[in-house]
Amino acid sequence: MEWARDAERDNSTGHESAEDVVATESGFSAVGHTHSRQPGVHHAWVLQFGAAPPPRWERAYGGKRALGTGVLGRAIASLQRGGLIIAGEEEVSVNRFRGWLLALSPEGDVLWERTPGHEGVNGFNAVSVLEDGSIVAGGDQDGEGWVVRMDPRGELLWSVKLPQLEHITALVALPAQRIAVMGTAEISTTGPGISRLVMLESDGWARWEKQLPAEGRGELDALTVLPDGGFVAAGRLGRPDSTDWSLWVIRVDPLGEILWEHVPEDPQVESGRAITAFPDGSVVVAGASWKNLLADQEAKVWRFSAEGSLLWQQSYGGDGYDAGEGIARLMDGTLVVVGSTSSKGAGKTDLWTFGLSPEGELLWEETFGSP
Template sequence: MRCKETPLLGRLGRLVLLLLAGLLALLCRPDAFLSLLVGHSDMEWAREVERENSTGHESAQGVVATESSFSVVGQTNSRQPGTQQAWVLHFGHAPPPLWERTYGGAGMLGASGHAIASLPRGGLVMAGTARGTEGGFWGWLLALSPDGEVLWERTPGHEGVHGFHAVSVLEDGSIVAGGTQDRVGWVVRMDSRGELLWDVKLPQLERVTALVSLPAQRVAVMGTAETSTTGLGISQLVMMESNGWASWQKQLPAEGKGELAALALLPDGGLVATGRLGQPDSSDWSLWVVRMDPRGEPLWEHVPDGLQVEAGRAITVLPDGGIAVAGLSWKELLVDRDAKVWRFSAEGNLLWQKLCGGVKNDMGNGIARLADDSLVVVGSTLSKGAGKTDLWTFGLSPEGELLWEETFGSP
């Protein structure tokens, strides 16, 4: 005698069979499992997106200038399609580059350059992130000769959730880099040969965003804590002595939420930083520039009047004590951005501001002053160039007029 299948048992049976089929597909054919999960057409769309984005994306993250040249660091996935590599371009006073090289060697599944600094005898040191063969990430340091040859390469710490976002060179030629290790702030000091002197975790920070070298081998470290996916965190300025001991720290802002992304040393020993400050009773944020004395006490702050969703991402000090900031301004929130540059007097007065970009998404990530007092700004653009996202650099006069502009990328 056959039993009649009840609707409930029928539905459960079909569900069990579907789950078993899905499990078998996952074990034997992951791609078949994804097709079962999202549907064949969606799977083809996902593969097409992956193929489309495996090449043609370049961006600049930082820039450093000397008396006669400037160097840009970023990343590209076009030289070895499907693999991201760090990219350094070295210029005279303007494009074209004198040389350019990609980095990311054996044992790495990918690499990116986040920050760059000049070495005493004309070389460069680059800080970034390397992806290891086990799927984790390393903080990555690379010392380069004046023509871009690798002098030494280091991945301190251990593989995990790590990376460097800032680098600076001390008076004695040693190198300090800051970033994240095991989801807390991390600072490493190495001698000029790449030998580890010390590394320190800063549990009061979730990540180090910027640092600058000070006299007597001290380091001013900026980082953020209490971050979330829906709102801003709180910034901390930490003073580190030559042995890695944190002698004091200062919370910024004193009230509310704000994140400082860049830090610079002023001629009088004070500090200046830029980032974004949360708006009271709002989820929006605005440009934030704060000038501090050597103990981290604010002397002045600049926050624009009215609702302008903008952020500073890089800062450079000018000979007259003024500063220039590069960052971004939203044209349409969560859709489109312009790069933006601001210039301030030593007293914090806004002298000029300039929007740069096109009809699509553009960002300013780095800024430096050149020997003739002009400014070089670097970042990324979707509005210009040959690729999907191109590395973008442009020069501005001291008054903010565009002097030159160039993109670097591949289709």
Template sequence: MTWARNVEQENSTGHEWAEAVNATGNGFSVVGHTNSRRPGVQQAWVLQFDKAPPPLWERTYGGGEPGTGTLGRAIVAAPGGGLIVAGEEQLAVGRFRGWLLVLSPEGDVLWERTPGHVGVNGLNAIAVLEDGSPVAGGVQDGAGWVVRLDSRGNRLWDVALPQVEHVTALVALPAQRIAVLGTSETSTVGLGISRLLFLESDGRATAEKRLPTEGQGELNALASLPDGGLIAAGRLSHSNSMDKHLWVVRMDSRGEILWEYSSSQLDAGRAIAVFPDGGVAVGGYSWKDFLVDREATVWRFSADGRLLWQRSYGGAGDDMGYGIARLADESLVVVGMTSSQGAGKTDLWTFGLSPEGQPLWEASFGSP
């Protein structure tokens, strides 16, 4: 088993990745993971920035013996300052559970919770309701899962959503309601379908929409708009094709589709930033020639669905955009992964853009 040990050793360090970004005041916070601080151990990694690098502070969280650790999947601002991180804790090979972490504005741990049980389980979406209670979504026991806690970390309720195999995104609605996006009928060779569910304040599902109405498509990101509507982004397969293309869906407050956009290239939407006029920027990635490597891509849409501009970013290697946020000055920040630069095999990557998509700054963070 010499070759297996070599592969394990090769991948035990040098990999950093950003999963999500959240605008916080005049700056932004980033969550991801690293296996370089403690080789062989995955740790959640949070970085807090002003308007641009270097970070004001950065810290890692969790992690024990090799083969265990924590992964940060989503981040949101906590009421009154601070941050809430959602992800998963790995206890052993193939044994995971949901993980929630609340931090002070300086990155100190205020409380930490693992609200579910052990399995192939985890959390990958987080939002805060009007009353300040956090609600998170992910997967538990092969079904979509949503859990709501109070501001002190006490569990109020959790519900299984058998309509979907896992929750991909959720947003807070008025009156403590929640819009939940999930995926079902997933496959290793093609796309499944997405379902949009509306939950009442006690977790009861009261409405459901299939997306797309025909064919196959998976939506990974969901955001609320200034007029109370919703917008989602992901990937769509066109008729009689296995190719996957950017897919953006604009809906009203009930989930009725107002407009859709799909590209002709091989690409995917991973995150959404909303502008005050109802326009959005979608962050994701596009495949380069020969489908070997990817490049980070941002698409800017008007409120009525017109594509205003599209730009790609990165170098000669594999580069992906995973999160996007609009800052107070209307600029954009994108986070993800790069293998085109930096010290490690893959580095956490972030860059800033003007509202028109022009690069403002760029930085990568990692270890060899």
């Protein structure tokens, strides 16, 4: 089995990616993971930027154990007074995970670290900060949707299971400490599942829920709140009589009633993975479009008006496997996208970030990684 050992060694380093990004008062911060600092051991990786690269600072966190363990950063949000909160999962042994939260100072110093829940196939995929400074994180535990609320010092306030969901994909903070949660049920290995939007009160009680789509199958992976209190979500919608899917963007009112939805007339195999809103109610979606019979993919960004009209769409990347995983609108109105690329950079897969004008013009791009 010498070839298997060679393959394991070859893949134990050189892979980096970004999973999420948040705008800050002076720029943006991205979170992802790397296993090049200690080959075969995952570290969460946080980079803080001004309006563009190079980063002001970057640090790796976790990864204290043996091969096949470590931590993965999945989501990021800004804390009050300029810090950051990171959500993800800690792999304590092979295929054994638990939820992981990390609070950082504005300089990247650790304020506290928590691993709520228990070991299993568990973890967090989304995080947000409420008006009172408390933190909510969502993911899955024991095959059910899972939301926790922590106070600003990292003490657990409550933890709730949402059995109507198998996996939480996104959540956003709302006034009066309420939380809008997006998640997926009936997950399939051959196509999309079914999404539900769930409204939680400040104590974790589910006030109402809405199934999306009402008919058919589709998964919504990203969610943002609009100035009028409604929501726009993005993901993928299953095609009738096919295992393929199309981009799916949907706007709902504050009670979850559909106002409009967008599915391309000439569908490609593509999906939305992140979303951000402008003050006028227009939204920008980042994701990926597959090509060459799913052999590789390119990053793609779409902008929609408040009424659901497609304003522009643009692809980014190269000949390899590229994806946009997070998007944020900065204070000056420009956009920043983060993700991963194998088309450029030093490693097998590099963390990738690029800036865009509101019209989709590429302003800059940079990769970060190790050979």
